[in-house]
Structure formats: C-alpha cells, structure tokens
Amino acid sequence: MSEYKTFSEEVEARSGQKLKLCYQCLKCFVGCPMSDYMDYKPNAIIRMIQYGEKKKLLSSNVIWMCVSCMTCGVRCPNDIDISVIIDALKEMSIEEGLAYKKEKKIVVFHEEFVRSVKMWGRLHEMTFYIPFMARTIIKVKARDLVSTMRSAVLLLSRFKLPFIPKRIKGIEEIQKLYEKGYRTKGELK
Numbered sequence: 001m002s003e004y005k006t007f008s009e010e011v012e013a014r015s016g017q018k019l020k021l022c023y024q025c026l027k028c029f030v031g032c033p034m035s036d037y038m039d040y041k042p043n044a045i046i047r048m049i050q051y052g053e054k055k056k057l058l059s060s061n062v063i064w065m066c067v068s069c070m071t072c073g074v075r076c077p078n079d080i081d082i083s084v085i086i087d088a089l090k091e092m093s094i095e096e097g098l099a100y101k102k103e104k105k106i107v108v109f110h111e112e113f114v115r116s117v118k119m120w121g122r123l124h125e126m127t128f129y130i131p132f133m134a135r136t137i138i139k140v141k142a143r144d145l146v147s148t149m150r151s152a153v154l155l156l157s158r159f160k161l162p163f164i165p166k167r168i169k170g171i172e173e174i175q176k177l178y179e180k181g182y183r184t185k186g187e188l189k
C-alpha cells in the first residue's frame with residue numbers, strides 16, 4: 001500500500017518539485033531537443049501526473065528519451081525542473097515493472113550505469129559494458145558489435161580502459177546520495 005494518496009503527491013515528494021505552479025506556458029516543450037521523439041511533450045508530463053495517469057506515463061518512452069539537458073528547467077518561469085521529475089519517474093517505472101515496455105536498451109543502460117556508479121563511485125567502463133551487452137545482445141546489430149569491439153581493443157592497447165575497477169574515496173557519500181534521492185525498493189535488477 002502506497003504511503004501517498006495520489007500520483008501527484010508521490011512525484012512531488014520524490015522529486016521535490018512543485019507541480020501546482022505549472023500554468024502550461026509550454027516554454028519547456030518549445031526548448032526540449034528530444035520532444036519530437038517523445039510519446040508526450042514535457043509540459044504534458046506535468047498534466048498527466050496531475051490527472052493521475054500513472055500507468056500510461058510510466059509505460060511511455062518519455063522518461064527514457066529525456067537526455068537530462070535541463071533546458072526545460074532553465075526555461076521554466078516557475079523553476080520547475082522536469083529532468084528531476086523524470087529521474088523520479090524512471091525509478092518508479094522500474095519499481096512498477098513497467099520500464100521494459102518501451103526502449104529496453106535505454107532502460108538497461110540506465111540500470112547498469114547506476115549500478116556501476118553506486119558500486120565504484122564513478123563509471124567503470126568494463127564492468128558496465130559487459131553486463132549491458134549481455135542483457136541486450138539480441139538487440140545489438142552485428143555492425144555495432146564489431147565497431148564496439150574494435151574501439152575497446154584500441155582503448156585497451158593505449159591503456160585508456162582500466163581492467164580492474166577501483167572504488168573512489170568517499171564512496172559512502174555517493175551511496176548515501178542514492179539512498180536519499182532514489183528510493184528504490186531493493187536493488188536495481
């Protein structure tokens with residue numbers, strides 16, 4: 001049973017953004033470089049949350065197409081940062097098991113990226129990329145695989161890809177930030 005009465009209340013609590021301030025001026029939509037590829041435009045995300053269209057929104061591609069450029073937040077006259085709202089929606093979508101309905105590769109990329117940063121404090125390319133490839137191999141084109149392998153060999157030969165991951169100093173601080181910001185139920189898959 002959720003501790004929140006409405007979808008809107010939950011998104012506000014998890015993102016820290018005040019959705020009630022939105023008056024649909026569309027400035028976020030006009031500046032968004034990814035809006036052509038999204039099922040719903042950035043301003044519509046706010047409206048859908050207010051209307052309680054949780055399942056529809058969490059299964060859409062919107063949250064996986066956002067590149068977190070923050071243009072919407074900078075343009076908003078009411079300081080609403082939609083990229084932060086989208087971060088909260090990403091975690092909710094994974095928790096609800098709706099994330100894989102669209103854009104599986106992007107979802108897996110997100111999960112493995114977060115796992116790597118939580119574990120090492122920064123992205124470790126090798127331990128990120130191998131599980132990412134293993135989980136998405138059927139969706140990878142042979143051409144892309146060959147080109148990736150070629151780049152990996154080149155980088156390894158120039159000592160640009162460390163084999164052994166190393167935890168950064170203060171990793172606990174990074175992990176605490178994730179605990180605070182991403183209230184996922186258990187580990188990411």
Ligand code: SF4
Pocket residue numbers: 021022023024025026027028029042043046072075076077078079080
């Ligand atoms: S720019 Fe801000 S106020 Fe305008 S529609 Fe977007 S979120 Fe709402």
Ligand code: SF4
Pocket residue numbers: 028031032033034035042065066067068069070071072073082083
């Ligand atoms: S942060 Fe996401 S929603 Fe906002 S402008 Fe950039 S791509 Fe669009």
